[in-house]
Amino acid sequence: MFVSSSIAAPAFSIRELIAPFRKPYLRYLAGSVLRQILLVVGGYSVVWTLRFCLRRPEISVWWVVPALIAFDGLYVGLDTALNALFARHISFPLFGNLRATALEKMFHMPLEWHQRETSGALVAKVNNGVGRVVQTAEAVSRELCPALIRTGLNLVPLLYFSLVTAPVLLGSVLIFGWLTVIENSKRRSFRRERHQHYVRDSGVFSEYVQSVQTIVQFGQTHRLLDSYGQLQRQIMDGGLAEMQIAYTYGVRKNMVLSAGKRTCQALWIWQMQRGHLDVATLMYLNMLTEELLSSFWNYAGLLERIYEDLEPARILIEMLEAHPAINDPAGALPVEVPGAVGIDLINVRFSYARGRQVVRNVSLSIEQGTIVGVVGRSGSGKSTLHHLVSRLFDIEHGELLVAGTDVRQWPLEQLRGVFASVTQSGGVFLSGVTILDTIRFGRPQASAAEAESVARCACIHDDIERMSDGYLTPVLQGGANLSKGQQQRIALAQTLLALTGDRKVLVLDEFTSQLDSETEARILRNLRPWLAGRTALIIAHRLSTVREFADRIVVLQDGAVADEGKHQELVDRNPWYAEVARFQANSTTPVA
Numbered sequence: 001m002f003v004s005s006s007i008a009a010p011a012f013s014i015r016e017l018i019a020p021f022r023k024p025y026l027r028y029l030a031g032s033v034l035r036q037i038l039l040v041v042g043g044y045s046v047v048w049t050l051r052f053c054l055r056r057p058e059i060s061v062w063w064v065v066p067a068l069i070a071f072d073g074l075y076v077g078l079d080t081a082l083n084a085l086f087a088r089h090i091s092f093p094l095f096g097n098l099r100a101t102a103l104e105k106m107f108h109m110p111l112e113w114h115q116r117e118t119s120g121a122l123v124a125k126v127n128n129g130v131g132r133v134v135q136t137a138e139a140v141s142r143e144l145c146p147a148l149i150r151t152g153l154n155l156v157p158l159l160y161f162s163l164v165t166a167p168v169l170l171g172s173v174l175i176f177g178w179l180t181v182i183e184n185s186k187r188r189s190f191r192r193e194r195h196q197h198y199v200r201d202s203g204v205f206s207e208y209v210q211s212v213q214t215i216v217q218f219g220q221t222h223r224l225l226d227s228y229g230q231l232q233r234q235i236m237d238g239g240l241a242e243m244q245i246a247y248t249y250g251v252r253k254n255m256v257l258s259a260g261k262r263t264c265q266a267l268w269i270w271q272m273q274r275g276h277l278d279v280a281t282l283m284y285l286n287m288l289t290e291e292l293l294s295s296f297w298n299y300a301g302l303l304e305r306i307y308e309d310l311e312p313a314r315i316l317i318e319m320l321e322a323h324p325a326i327n328d329p330a331g332a333l334p335v336e337v338p339g340a341v342g343i344d345l346i347n348v349r350f351s352y353a354r355g356r357q358v359v360r361n362v363s364l365s366i367e368q369g370t371i372v373g374v375v376g377r378s379g380s381g382k383s384t385l386h387h388l389v390s391r392l393f394d395i396e397h398g399e400l401l402v403a404g405t406d407v408r409q410w411p412l413e414q415l416r417g418v419f420a421s422v423t424q425s426g427g428v429f430l431s432g433v434t435i436l437d438t439i440r441f442g443r444p445q446a447s448a449a450e451a452e453s454v455a456r457c458a459c460i461h462d463d464i465e466r467m468s469d470g471y472l473t474p475v476l477q478g479g480a481n482l483s484k485g486q487q488q489r490i491a492l493a494q495t496l497l498a499l500t501g502d503r504k505v506l507v508l509d510e511f512t513s514q515l516d517s518e519t520e521a522r523i524l525r526n527l528r529p530w531l532a533g534r535t536a537l538i539i540a541h542r543l544s545t546v547r548e549f550a551d552r553i554v555v556l557q558d559g560a561v562a563d564e565g566k567h568q569e570l571v572d573r574n575p576w577y578a579e580v581a582r583f584q585a586n587s588t589t590p591v592a
């Protein structure tokens with residue numbers, strides 16, 4: 001029943017999501033009707049017992065008790081079976097399905113979308129939304145439906161024995177329902193705002209937690225606590241205003257029910273005085289009316305919970321319905337991946353959402369089996385080129401071909417499967433996973449010997465050997481128990497290990513920026529056999545990183561190709577490049 005993971009972004013459909021639950025739900029509803037009938041019959045059995053014992057005083061009441069207990073047992077058995085059916089076939093699978101769908105959605109949404117949302121807010125939307133959808137399903141199925149059935153069944157004897165009370169009850173119900181609807185419509189905007197605040201709260205909270213060390217070091221805890229306090233005050237003010245509406249309508253609804261109940265009681269006494277009701281029936285009717293009127297309160301409380309649950313559920317569904325801007329092309333067929341893959345950018349232009357153009361008319365060819373280095377000032381658009389080739393963002397203008405096929409014609413999963421990259425933000429470090437499995441993240445089936453071999457190439461093997469459990473040492477969240485340089489070397493090892501099969505193009509974005517020059521030199525030496533005959537894009541600030549291998553070096557300036565050539569050619573003719581080369585020759589500090 002759980003959703004399988006595939007890169008083809010599925011359109012989220014509530015209809016499909018609930019389809020597997022239809023049959024068990026119908027079974028549950030049928031069982032619920034039976035359960036409520038047993039309940040009403042059980043209530044009426046007191047009247048029946050009383051009448052029977054009054055009529056036949058010679059029969060001891062104790063003979064009837066076992067039959068009544070057996071009847072109660074039947075009810076309890078059915079109730080337990082229905083609850084088990086609901087949990088096994090509806091609530092748990094619904095919870096799991098929704099969360100898996102949400103995670104799948106996260107994987108498919110483009111980078112731009114993720115950058116707009118904070119991770120804390122996303123987690124809150126999913127956590128609250130999924131929890132509340134399940135709660136709503138439970139409230140409707142396990143409380144509202146049975147309560148409605150019971151009310152309907154209770155009304156039958158009530159109207160049968162005392163039809164005269166019908167207009168009173170009906171009037172009370174209508175006024176009560178009308179007040180409930182008005183109350184909730186008045187509270188809706190408060191509720192909506194409150195839930196938006198909750199999402200913001202989670203986003204802010206998790207951002208602060210992620211940056212806790214820096215916040216404390218800058219001594220900014222009081223300022224952030226103040227602004228967090230303001231958010232809490234907004235939540236409280238809105239909540240109190242909403243409660244005020246609830247109180248006002250609560251009093252009105254109470255008075256309506258009280259007037260209804262007292263009028264009914266007066267009517268029964270009047271009926272009894274005329275000999276139309278006996279004491280047993282009056283007691284029974286009183287019990288039914290008490291139950292009926294108090295069930296209105298239950299309805300109101302239930303409706304309030306459902307309204308309250310619907311808001312986070314709406315936020316979740318809105319998120320699940322978001323369409324990824326970057327998707328598989330309709331009817332995309334797999335591309336025949338050649339032995340070596342070339343990349344061509346022709347007059348490519350690109351800007352991030354509503355921003356200025358960060359790639360301006362870039363034309364660049366990375367021929368099969370060649371290595372191109374990209375250098376340029378910080379912010380000149382180097383990493384953006386990396387994002388574009390694997391279609392993390394779509395270009396605005398021009399053409400981008402991978403192995404001669406437009407990236408928009410490639411099935412997304414296949415296109416991304418052509419690249420093995422070290423991103424500037426480093427590798428993947430999932431908490432609790434051993435170093436060995438962290439290295440094998442991109443190719444879990446690789447052997448330990450293969451993992452060790454890439455670790456040696458990335459000059460991280462000795463560091464790992466010195467760790468408490470060697471390759472079996474677990475990683476902490478985000479690689480917190482590793483130095484930045486170690487993280488970077490493990491990221492390189494992850495990438496090298498993944499470089500098999502169709503993953504033919506290597507992209508290295510600032511992959512040595514955290515390393516000392518000596519370690520960098522050793523890694524560059526080790527990389528030589530890996531790079532022989534391979535298509536690669538190497539992005540770096542340090543010229544030493546690219547001049548080692550690059551067949552051609554491209555200088556990016558403000559999103560445009562300012563120059564390209566071999567290292568020495570650029571030193572001779574490009575003033576910026578020559579300046580950087582001179583500076584770096586005299587210093588080991590990376591130039592920004």
Ligand SMILES: Nc1ncnc2c1ncn2[C@@H]1O[C@H](COP(=O)(O)OP(=O)(O)OP(=O)(O)O)[C@@H](O)[C@H]1O
Pocket residue numbers: 115352353355358376377378379380381382383384385424
């Ligand atoms: N997600 C984004 N949304 C909006 N603008 C962005 C985004 N990512 C980068 N930019 C902007 O695009 C420009 C190019 O950024 P890019 O990361 O490609 O630079 P870079 O050359 O890799 O820089 P660095 O050497 O510092 O890594 C910068 O001006 C940056 O502010």
Ligand SMILES: [Mg+2]
Pocket residue numbers: 382383384424509
């Ligand atoms: Mg960059």
